[in-house]
Amino acid sequence: MKNVYDIVIIGGGPAGLAAAVAAYDNGVKDILVLERETRLGGILNQCIHNGFGLTRFKESLTGPEYAARFVDEVQKRDIEVLTETTVLSLAKDKTVTAMNTTYGVFSVQAKAVVLAMGCRERSRGALNVAGSRPAGVYSAGTAQKYVNIKGYLPGKSVVILGSGDIGLIMARRMTLEGAKVYAVCEIMPYSSGLKRNIAQCLDDFNIPLYLNHTITKIEGDKRVTGVVVSKVDENKRPIAGTEMHFDCDTVLFSVGLIPENELTKEAGIIISPKTRGAVVDQNRETPMDGVFACGNVLQVHDLVDYVSEESELAGKCAANYVLNGNGERDEVNVINGKNIGYVVPQRLNKTVGGMVKLFFRVTNTFRDCSIRVKCGDKVLLERKKKIAVPGEMETLLLTEQKLAMVDSDLEVELTEN
Secondary structure (H helix, E strand, C coil): CCCEEEEEEECCCHHHHHHHHHHHHCCCCCEEEECCCCCCCHHHHHCCCCCECCCCCCCCECHHHHHHHHHHHHHHCCCEEECCCEEEEECCCCEEEEEECCCEEEEEEEEEEEECCCEEECCHHHCCCEECCCECEEEHHHHHHHHHHHCCCCCCEEEEECCCHHHHHHHHHHHHCCCEEEEEEECCCCCCCCHHHHHHHHHHHCCCEEECEEEEEEECCCECCEEEEEEECCCCCECCCCCEEEECCEEEECCCEEECCHHHHHCCCCECCCCCCECCCCCCECCCCCEEECHHHCCCCCCHHHHHHHHHHHHHHHHHHHHHCCCCCCEEEEEECCCEEEEECCEEECCCCCCEEEEEEECCCEEEEEEEEEECCEEEEEEEEEEECCCCCEEEEECHHHHCCCCCCEEEEEEEC
């Protein structure tokens, strides 16, 4: 290991691996990947179900198979990797301080840094659910690791709170392993998971999905013995008299993902309150010169195929930054307008050529709607959609000709027809 690298990538999951390969292929060979787990692949290593790679490879792969393709590419290029390494801090001069059992606490100086730390799950503690703290309460991802990696079945009778994709997949997984899943409860009026996962994981196994419902009490002392589920009103408050009781020994929480941005915040990089990731331009460069962000640490993606696409862009632009430095910045803001939850990138640098893909999510379920990209009074782009749901990310592609018309802040909005 050296003290200075051209590019240091923090995170060895699908985002970090794709960024490393793209940076190498775009002319920068001096790369270090830091990963805190014992092996590369990130969350994909415990996602043994199929459905990965349909967009990118046009075939259905399991998570480990998808990760292995990128691990192989990293190894072919002989890119330096340190596993079981925890990054402690990122300084403003792009000094990365980390720790492992081989080198102890050490620092490396980077010309460019790519942030690819992924997400963590929101826990029970963030929800203030009434009840004691018995055994049998897990996040869906923890239960997935127990079942798929360690070979333990967390429980035999299950209720799941939240309809995120991991929760839906674990409803199917627990059923296949012999457990009984009584219900999936979702506090919102819509599911936050992909439609295909609702069909394949709930409908195919006759597992009921209760929208506008939440768990109001977890019963049990040493072990979960049951839960109380209540309907909620438009303000998300439980409605008295709507309680349902389920006898169960396990509760799984699938109530959202939080980007792992503690390093980003400590470095003084601006965080978007909408995405909880860094504010970036179309190159995925943060306001700190030479620091890029990609994957789930930037925005929570539905598909790993999109993570790879975005991370390759970040890796390519990081390589370009190392080789050519930063050009001029002439930026406009990209604003999430009516019925749009957020837009990435949040800024556009008009001095950068090429096309720009905008990623965004809507705030509710809309049918027969129009999505527009506006610049002042000008409509640059309009797309009509039969249905748009918050659980599925939307994209719009702005061509170079459209970008040439930009002279003020852009706004993305949705209106119902």
